[in-house]
Amino acid sequence: MPKYYPPKYHDSKFHCPHCQVFAAQTWGNLFHVSSNSRGVNPAPGMEYSICTHCSQWSYWYLEKMVVPPVSTAPPPHGDMPKECLSEYQEARAIVAVSPRAAAALLRLALQKLMSVLGESGRNINEDVGNLVKKGLPVLVQQALDICRVVGNNAVHPGEIELNDTPETAHSLFDMMNLIVEDRIARPRQVEVLYNQLPEGARQAIEARDKKTGP
Numbered sequence: 001m002p003k004y005y006p007p008k009y010h011d012s013k014f015h016c017p018h019c020q021v022f023a024a025q026t027w028g029n030l031f032h033v034s035s036n037s038r039g040v041n042p043a044p045g046m047e048y049s050i051c052t053h054c055s056q057w058s059y060w061y062l063e064k065m066v067v068p069p070v071s072t073a074p075p076p077h078g079d080m081p082k083e084c085l086s087e088y089q090e091a092r093a094i095v096a097v098s099p100r101a102a103a104a105l106l107r108l109a110l111q112k113l114m115s116v117l118g119e120s121g122r123n124i125n126e127d128v129g130n131l132v133k134k135g136l137p138v139l140v141q142q143a144l145d146i147c148r149v150v151g152n153n154a155v156h157p158g159e160i161e162l163n164d165t166p167e168t169a170h171s172l173f174d175m176m177n178l179i180v181e182d183r184i185a186r187p188r189q190v191e192v193l194y195n196q197l198p199e200g201a202r203q204a205i206e207a208r209d210k211k212t213g214p
Helices: 082-094 099-116 124-133 138-155 166-195 199-212
Strands: 013-015 022-033 040-051 057-061 064-067
Touching: 082 099, 082 166, 099 124, 099 138, 099 166, 124 138, 138 166
Parallel strands: none
Antiparallel strands: 013 022, 022 040, 040 057, 057 064
């Protein structure tokens, strides 16, 4: 899935918080009319950016976006299961304030995702081991274990101090989306395309596989 570029002060391009499109941004200063003068003066620290795709305005104060309120974490994958979506979104909302709490929420989201993937959801470590036995790619296994280990540290502090390394918590959002992409989105896409093949072609494939099967 494409990389997410969060809104960043004076960046020429980022993912718009309004339309979610990666688009060019134009910047400008805000001004105000003083009550005891007729002059128009700059509003200290106040600026705006305008998305060239949707033409919506965002407002910044002291180099931080204040309207609309926006998370710097990537949005959930379009195929993120509803069972773990609320935890993911809650983690996005608080990651800037508490990376540790966000990581703990993502661990809970991962636990619920395990159930969606056909595992028990009771012990993430055992669930990952079962998926490995079923042929889980190493890349996805590592992403799962990153979420599991970092999430465990958030609940039971150990060697990873998330409030000192917030970028570690931010990386968990990418890991969750990678897992959903590989385990849910890609198989679903292949299934849809396969079912669109002519029936005769699908029957021929099934007959071939019966001949080459064990």
